Amino acid sequence: MSKEASGFSREALEGVLKRRFFFAPAFEIYGGISGLYDYGPPGCALQANIVDYWRKHFILEEDMLEVDCTMLTPYEVLKTSGHVDKFSDWMCKDPRTGEIFRADHLVEEVLEARLKGDKEARGIASNHVEQDEDKKKRKKKVKEIKAIKLEDHIVEEYEIILAKIDGFSGAQLGEIITKYNITNPATGGLLEQPKEFNLMFETAIGPSGALKGYLRPETAQGQFLNFNKLLDFNNEKMPFASASIGKSFRNEISPRSGLLRVRIQVKFVHLKIFQFKSRRR
Secondary structure, three states: OOHHHHOOOHHHHHHHHHHOOOEEEOOHHHOOOOOOEEEOHHHHHHHHHHHHHHHHHHHHHOOOEEOOOOOEEEHHHHHHHOHHHHOEEEEEEOOOOOOEEEHHHHHHHHHHHHHHHHHHHHOOOOOOOOOOHHHHHOOOOOOOOOOOOOOHHHHHHHHHHHHOHHHOOHHHHHHHHHHOOOOOOOOOOOOOOOEEEEOOOEEEEOOOOOEEEEEOOOOOHHHHHOHHHHHHHOOOOOOEEEEEEEEEEOOOOOOOOOOOOOOEEEEEEEEEEOOOOOOOO
């Protein structure tokens, strides 16, 4: 049996799940919005079964303390936790088309495509199999790989950049985009310098709009905030474990296709709180 016949196809599976209404793009009759999905009867039943098994294991068998916390979080809480200042990605925009890219993903994909093209030009067979599942699911911006030989020092520079791609600041990504002439892969249009984009959904709490808030980006936030109450409930005994299930919200720049990375995520969180004893000399 060939690899094509026996291999797993995520696209085929998603097609079946959509036809049988396990899930479907939300607001589809209005064109849909990427990263937002609705669940049909079988999808709801599957989620309910997963939640049931999760609770039986972590809440009943592991004796964890379950909490269900609000999805609205005041500004002060997330300012203190660092989310307001640091829960961001860098995005760059094509001013002609209005298309927006996540800067580090675009740099990574363009440089990887150029390195593959370099190998083709040198007649080197690429037997490399990507192990990073996140890259496999990512919708490719570079549709065509051109067989162009690169200078050895350029290859080395590309490899160094790819090894450090997660650690670059916006200014550094902008320098890389300019230096290596990284443009819109579809049109070749020049891109604006990367700008910081906070991934949280901002809202106003109350009719006056004076109380600023966000839809929570992390399901576990409430567990940390209720630590003292959980400790008191547990008769001041450590260690203990807490558990929570619920939705979190992230305004992704470029959501992955399918349910792997979406704007509204259902998360199962269990935290073990251990007691640390200070040692006196």
